[in-house]
Amino acid sequence: MADRSPFDQLHARATAAWDALQSSDKTVITVNVHGGSLPVGAEDIYKNLVFLTETRQIPAIVRQTGSLGFEFAETIVQVKRPNEPTIVYGHIGEDEVIELIERAVEGDGVWAEKALGWLEPQGLVVEPPLTLEQSADAAGLEDYKGIPPLKRHPYLRRQTRWLSRRWGRIDPESIEEYIAEGGYQGFVKALTEMTPDQVIEEVKKTNIRGRGGAGFQMGIKWESGRKSRNNQKYVICNGHEGEPNVFKDRRTFESDPHVVLEGIMIGCVAISATVGYAFIGGEFPLGIKRFKQAVKAAERAGLLGKNILGTGIDLEVRVRIGGGAYISGEGSALIYSVQGDRPQPRTKPPRSVEYGLWGKPTVVNNVETLANAPDIVMRGGEWFHAIGPDHSTGTKLVTIAGPVEYTGVSEIVMDMSIHDLIYEVHGGMRRGSEFKGFQTGGVSGGCLPADQLHFKVDFEDMNGVGGMLGSAGFIVLDHHTTAVEWARYLMKFNADESCGKCTPCRLGCPAMTEILDRVRFGTGHESDLDLINYTGKQIIEISLCGLGQAAPAPILSLVQNYRDDFLSYIRDKRNPATGQALEGAADLVVLTRGTHRVIDDPYRIGREAQRAPQILPGREIGSEETNRKGDIGDADPRRAAQPQDDALLRRP
Amino acid sequence: MSQSTEAQRVAPAPPPQPAQPIDLGWVQHLMDEEFNARDWREANELALLALMEIQEHWGYCSEDAAAVVADHLGIELQRVYALLTFYGDLRTTPRADNVYIACDGAACNVLGSGQLVERLFDRLGIIRKGQTSPDGKVTMEIFSGCMGACQIGPMATVNGKAYGNLTPEKVDQIVNELLK
CATH class of the missing domain: 3.10.20.600 (Ubiquitin-like (UB roll))
Known part of the structure; x- marks a missing residue:
């Protein structure tokens, strides 16, 4: 029989402890320790605060939390003195801990120069779609001792904090604080009060689309997973975030790991899987550590394991770690990576909900998608659907x-x-x-x-x-960055990260990098722009996986939108950002960023592989006549450049 | 350009010999303690985790150690090698004592890390990421993902300590310190 009393007891205990912390008669000092603040010394600040409060015999509790989202103001320290609101201090350096203690903890408790704002007891939560400023206006928040409310901070005014409402608030390594803040209620509700079909029905009502990139409907994916008949199914959380500028999943793992875990568990219940996987990129050791702790804590709390809460349902969540390959983020490649194979994508169909991990139906969802699941279960699909426009809810x-x-x-x-x-x-x-x-x-x-x-x-x-x-x-x-340099950077990234399985991406990306290198060092020709378009469209058309198909997209858009930059490199031999003349790699010793390689012939890769067209600089390809329709076939430079080949072919 | 000059230019510096090779007994102990698969599927899944664990402790993962992993998990050696050679994070040769990891994520790149990297390559006399300078003092790595501290970009971590808002002068100073 389902019996949720063990969880309710845990919830009562956790809430009591959380309330005691909130109304503690000691000063509560909270340091934001996460991947973005560790490089600027958060760990040292934490240790120093522990040391100083002990040696100076200040009655204080020093604790750690995740990110508040204020990467620019790290390290952030929150100080809550008894019977006063929390004051959030930013830009605290490693050497400013003593000053922090003297000015913010002792004395009158306000260090106005470093204060970002003051925070209410319930934190930064706001009911979407309201923004934080609207909620501050509704509550009539005013300055406290000359410090404005944090909700009116220019960075936060237009934001809506819902998914990240526990960030920077709870200790990510403590399951009790997560439960006290409403955690695992959704899982227990899905487990004890709802049937799997009801859960999927709610998810479908939300119209929520996957947050990983492709934007596939989560409800449809779960429903297909539910309908697949098999004795074993899997849910995989795609926590591999290899793109060079994205760190939202990493911060989720570091600041609120339990919400991801709860999302995986709800997904398992909904499609009747008994094993869930969290695949985390190897780049964020702290996130891995905190998520592993979360899994262990949930096992100890009886929320994972055999016969959970007497429902007869078994659930296991395994943590798997990627090895720093961007391609692992692609759905089928991720499955191969979990299986211990080389992560190289395969053709689809069959999609992974039919034939996934170890040949079993597998639902693969992004971290952020899964993190929405607990709220959807608790609040219902219609509530979620009301947030934002119809095609992009949440x-x-x-x-x-x-x-x-x-x-x-x-x-x-x-x-x-x-x-x-x-x-x-x-x-x-x-x-x-x-x-x-x-x-x-x-x-x-x-x-x-x-x-x-x-x-x-x-x-x-x-x-x-x-x-x-x-x-x-x-x-x-x-304006310091030129479109050419930027295109080169993106193309180089894609060339480095190409898994090498299919030819258009494996050879096309390096070939495009070489074309851009020619342009970058002043040996480019105007026909190179058409060559970029031609090669890029071919890669898009015939690559196997989504990453290959997307690789040239930014370069094509850069050529289209910033043609002047390219022409400045090509015609004037001048860097448009600095105005300097290009050195001109006349001997074509291209010392390229990241990989210094010597290229004796700028067309070498293309020629050796017999892939890219053999054109000599100076030959007009893709000119008005040949490229009138702008289609790929029309601009085939091989035809334009080598009429003698045709003559050979027409031999009797 | 003839073959020989090209070879001279791109030849990587010989990796410094490890001060101590990986203790295979240690690897065996680690496998016995932490990597016990319940079925063949899990054995395959654990291979990558074991390699990462070995690398975290020893700084690299040699082919001998990979053989121990394959042997313990009961999977084919070539499967383990396939992982060892595919993933960018895994190394089969040790690093130098000093490791300079430059972040070349998009944000750092926009803020100018590209020029810094080229400058460092010239300064250290290397031509490819992951190489060790000829005197064996510094290994230079480029992290093309994101280190997650974009607010202080361009940044780098040197022997685990982060340096932010780098300029050519700062980089020179750091490297001079390392090469001393």
Whole structure:
């Protein structure tokens, strides 16, 4: 018989302990320790605070928590003195701990210069789709001792904190604090009060789309997983985040690992799987450590294991770690990686919900997608569906990196324009930087220039101009970066990370890198732009997996939107950002970034592989006549460049 | 360009001999303690985790150690080699005492890490990421993912300590310290 009393007892204990901490008569000092603050010394600050409060005999509790999303203000320390609100201090350096103690903990308890704002007892939670500023207005929050409420911080004003409401609040290594904040209620409800079909029905009502990049409907995926008949099924959480600018999943693992675990467990219950996997990229050791602890804690609490809460359901969650290959994030490659094979994607169908891990039906979902599951179960699908536009429901974690004022992980309702996201949430460009471009979809989307910023950050709106939401990792480029250098960087990344299984990506990406290198060192020709388009379209057309198909997309968009940059390199032999003349790699010793290689012949890779067209610089390919329709076949330079081949073929 | 000059230019510096080779007894002990598969599927799944664990302790994972892993888990050696050679994180040769890991994620790149990397390559006399400088003092790695500290980009970690907001002068200073 289902019996949820053990969980309810645990919940009561956890809530009591949490309330005791909130109303403690000691000062509670909380240090945000996560992957973004460790490099700037959070661990040292934590240890120093423990040491100083002990040696100075200050009655204080020093604890750790995850990220508040304020990457730009790390290290953040929150100080809550008895009977006072929490005050959040940012930009605390390793050598400022004593000053922090003297000014914020002792004395009058306010260090105004470092204070970011004060925080209510319930934290940064807000009911979506309200923004934090709206909720602050509704509550009539006012300054406390001259410090404004944190909800009115320029970085937070337009944000909606829901999925990340426990970030920077609970100790990620403590299951009790998660349970006290409403954790595992969704899992227990799905387990004891709902049938799997009801769970899937709620998920389908939400219209929620996958947060990993492809944007596939989560409800449909779960339903297919449910309908597959097999004695063994699996749920895999795709926590491999290899893109060079996205860290929302990493922060989720580091700040709130239990919500991911709960999402996996709900997914297992919904499709009747007994084993769930969390596949975590090897790049974030702290996230791995905290997630492993979460699994162990859930086992101890009786939420994982055999016969959970007397329902007769067995559940096991295994942690698997990737080895730093970007391709592991692709669905089928991820499954191969878990199986201990080389992670190389395969053709689909069959999709992984039919034939996945070890040939069994497998549901693969992104971390953020699964993290939404507990709220969907608790609040119902209609509640979720009401947030945001119909095609992009729910809130979205967004990372923006580059020369903006406030870098970090923000959470928005997907109804905001790109312009607002950059200038109203992330604070606009830093001083000395001029906006140049907005790279969408990690390394897989188009790069949008300044006149296209009115598009909305959602799954549909910017697709028409080549933009892509992807996993909502964006990069802002400033005028110091030229489109050529940026295209070269993205192409080099894709060439390095190509798994090597299918030819168009394995050879096409290095070939495009070489073309861009020619341009970069001043030996390019205008026909190279057409060659880029031609090669890129071929890669898109005939690559096997989504990553190969997306690899040239940003370069094509850069050539289209920033043609002047390319022409400046090609015609004027001048770097448009610095104005310097290009050195000209006349001997074509191309010392390329990341991989120094000597290229004696700029067309070598293409020629050796007999793949790319054999064209000599100077030959006009893809000119008006040959490229009139702009189709791939029309611009085939082999035909234009080598008429004698045709003569050979026509031999009697 | 003739074959020989190309060979001279791209030839990597010989990896320094490990101060101590991986203790295979230690590896065997680790496998006995932590990597006991319940079925053949799990044995395959555990191979990568075991390799990562060995590398975390010893700094690299030699082919001998991989053989112990394969032997213990009862899977084919070539499957383990396949993993060892595919993943970017796994190394079969040891690093030098000093490890300079430059972040070349998108954010750091936009903020100028590309030039810093090229400068470092010239300074250390290497041509490829993952190489050790000819005097065997510094191994240079490039992390093309994201280290997650984009607010202080361009950044690098040197022997586990992070350095942010790097400029060419700062980089020179760090490397001079390492090469001393």
